[in-house]
Amino acid sequence: MSRQESVSTELRHAGDGVSGVIGPHVLGVWCALGLVALLVMVGSLMLGSSAYAPGEVLLALAGRGGPARDVVVELRLPRTLAAFATGGLLALAGALMQVLLRNPLADPYVLGLSGGAAAGALGAMVIGVGALFVNAAAFGGAMLAMSMVFVLARREFFYRERSAGLDAAPTLLLIGVILAAGWGALITAVLSLAPDAQLRGMIFWLVGDLNGVDSYGVPLIALAAILVAVYPRARALNVMARGDVTAAALGVSVGATRRLIYLCASLATAIAVTTAGSIGFIGLVVPHALRLQMGNDQRALLPACALAGGALLALADTLARTVLAPSQLPVGVLTALIGVPSFLMLLLNGKRRT
Amino acid sequence: MRDLCLTAHRGELWCVLGPNGSGKTTLMMALAGLAEPGGGIVSLEGRALASWHPEELARARGFLPQSIHDAFSATALEAVVIGRHPHIARWRWEDGSDRAIALEALEAVDAAELASRDVLTLSGGERQRVAIASLLAQDPGLMFLDEPVSHLDPRHQVQVMHHLNALTRNAGKTVMLSLHDVNLAARYASHAAIFLPDGQVVAGPRDQVLTEERISTAYQQKFIRLKLGDRDLFVPAE
Numbered sequence: 001m002s003r004q005e006s007v008s009t010e011l012r013h014a015g016d017g018v019s020g021v022i023g024p025h026v027l028g029v030w031c032a033l034g035l036v037a038l039l040v041m042v043g044s045l046m047l048g049s050s051a052y053a054p055g056e057v058l059l060a061l062a063g064r065g066g067p068a069r070d071v072v073v074e075l076r077l078p079r080t081l082a083a084f085a086t087g088g089l090l091a092l093a094g095a096l097m098q099v100l101l102r103n104p105l106a107d108p109y110v111l112g113l114s115g116g117a118a119a120g121a122l123g124a125m126v127i128g129v130g131a132l133f134v135n136a137a138a139f140g141g142a143m144l145a146m147s148m149v150f151v152l153a154r155r156e157f158f159y160r161e162r163s164a165g166l167d168a169a170p171t172l173l174l175i176g177v178i179l180a181a182g183w184g185a186l187i188t189a190v191l192s193l194a195p196d197a198q199l200r201g202m203i204f205w206l207v208g209d210l211n212g213v214d215s216y217g218v219p220l221i222a223l224a225a226i227l228v229a230v231y232p233r234a235r236a237l238n239v240m241a242r243g244d245v246t247a248a249a250l251g252v253s254v255g256a257t258r259r260l261i262y263l264c265a266s267l268a269t270a271i272a273v274t275t276a277g278s279i280g281f282i283g284l285v286v287p288h289a290l291r292l293q294m295g296n297d298q299r300a301l302l303p304a305c306a307l308a309g310g311a312l313l314a315l316a317d318t319l320a321r322t323v324l325a326p327s328q329l330p331v332g333v334l335t336a337l338i339g340v341p342s343f344l345m346l347l348l349n350g351k352r353r354t
Numbered sequence: 355m356r357d358l359c360l361t362a363h364r365g366e367l368w369c370v371l372g373p374n375g376s377g378k379t380t381l382m383m384a385l386a387g388l389a390e391p392g393g394g395i396v397s398l399e400g401r402a403l404a405s406w407h408p409e410e411l412a413r414a415r416g417f418l419p420q421s422i423h424d425a426f427s428a429t430a431l432e433a434v435v436i437g438r439h440p441h442i443a444r445w446r447w448e449d450g451s452d453r454a455i456a457l458e459a460l461e462a463v464d465a466a467e468l469a470s471r472d473v474l475t476l477s478g479g480e481r482q483r484v485a486i487a488s489l490l491a492q493d494p495g496l497m498f499l500d501e502p503v504s505h506l507d508p509r510h511q512v513q514v515m516h517h518l519n520a521l522t523r524n525a526g527k528t529v530m531l532s533l534h535d536v537n538l539a540a541r542y543a544s545h546a547a548i549f550l551p552d553g554q555v556v557a558g559p560r561d562q563v564l565t566e567e568r569i570s571t572a573y574q575q576k577f578i579r580l581k582l583g584d585r586d587l588f589v590p591a592e
Binding site (some may be wrong): 102103104232235239242243246248250252253291296297299 | 388409410412413415423425427428432439442445447488
């Protein structure tokens with residue numbers, strides 16, 4: 001048997017028995033990531049100024065255990081769930097933006113959404129309104145930034161109007177990056193005009209911080225809803241990663257898919273940023289790390305991103321509030337401190353996928 | 355381009371010729387339903403293209419763009435399996451039979467040994483053959499290929515043209531491709547369309563379209579015809 005024949009025989013049988021809806025290897029990865037996320041969250045409930053054993057945490061979650069119940073259920077659980085949901089949203093948004101822009105360097109913030117949110121939030125802080133209004137201003141800023149990109153790059157979102165077979169991604173990316181630069185200038189202006197007493201809060205917001213966050217409902221529901229909305233399009237995204245014309249020729253509605261993905265990625269980013277400020281790194285690194293490990297099949301990748309992003313942010317937040325206790329670090333510092341070395345390790349030592 | 359009336363039937367291999375920028379890509383994209391024509395009607399199997407559902411159309415016609423830019427890693431086999439997209443029901447994943455079809459397509463373009471290579475590491479000609487394999491895996495009855503042999507070495511040029519020719523003769527496919535090699539066109543085409551400088555497109559059976567004078571007019575370059583056995587060779591004159 002020639003080398004060529006043996007290669008093809010091997011490959012032909014590689015996928016046998018994997019027919020059906022979901023490959024078992026993918027389910028295995030999802031379960032493993034889910035388990036890791038669960039362990040991290042239990043750990044997060046155990047650790048803090050007063051530490052509890054796993055048994056005490058379970059008792060507290062069941063509604064018993066006195067003071068432990070108050071700490072675990074009232075304080076730590078909301079923050080842990082918010083961390084998981086925010087991390088999941090960011091990783092999901094990052095994965096979607098990377099495919100939308102066909103650029104592995106894209107992250108949730110590349111089109112200026114976090115810039116709009118930050119300009120809104122910091123502006124509200126300078127005026128001196130309450131936390132609720134700061135959040136509303138952040139969300140409003142993100143929506144404004146999203147609409148500006150959509151209006152300015154509207155041609156790129158409607159494939160039919162394109163006569164030549166050019167890819168939309170470069171123009172869209174350029175418009176987003178330019179707008180992000182504009183938002184950056186606004187943020188610097190607000191920072192330089194703000195009174196010194198407010199600067200610390202503003203820096204924490206910009207780096208990303210989960211201290212005092214207790215609203216986990218909206219981000220959790222958004223994470224589930226966005227995953228459900230994009231998942232049926234996951235295979236179409238695989239096709240679009242090979243280029244617009246190829247995708248259109250294979251029956252993908254390129255414009256409609258691009259609009260849906262942009263909307264979902266933008267909403268995920270806006271809700272994450274409104275919850276916890278602009279936490280960096282997760283949206284760039286989690287999709288990348290998973291892609292290096294499991295390939296670029298969005299059907300496997302998108303749920304994995306939600307789980308791994310959630311687990312990573314829950315872990316980072318646990319460390320942020322325990323390593324230097326009683327003082328807390330902004331979680332954005334920890335995501336980078338964990339993310340940079342582990343990602344470099346994956347990139348440099350990881351077996352190149354064949 | 356103006357006043358073009360062209361009908362392609364099963365079993366025909368069309369070659370589209372013309373100078374750079376004359377509109378070969380635009381013509382083929384319009385015929386494939388991937389770009390709005392400036393006017394006129396394109397229909398497939400008697401139905402206007404606009405009335406086809408995109409996925410239904412993707413099972414009937416395929417289009418190979420001139421160049422593929424990969425942003426992400428994927429094995430060549432994965433890139434070819436992408437061509438099976440319109441054949442797989444929404445909630446199903448590709449299975450062993452899709453992979454077998456993809457491997458056959460790779461073998462047909464002499465690229466079986468590239469199956470497990472990362473597309474980002476392939477040379478231009480290798481990537482082009484993998485892209486052709488993806489179109490073969492899509493297996494539509496009507497195939498458009500925009501300069502499919504431009505980056506290939508002579509052996510693979512002949513191999514690809516030979517395979518496309520066999521598909522039209524033996525499997526009843528219709529193939530339309532653009533290329534710059536007049537002699538490859540003269541050897542393999544059953545029909546030809548050629549862009550003239552005034553915007554007119556002459557289309558029809560090969561021997562009626564590919565004449566010495568018309569080729570010379572189209573490229574604004576004097577060609578002379580040589581006889582080699584029973585074949586015509588067109589050679590640019592000084």
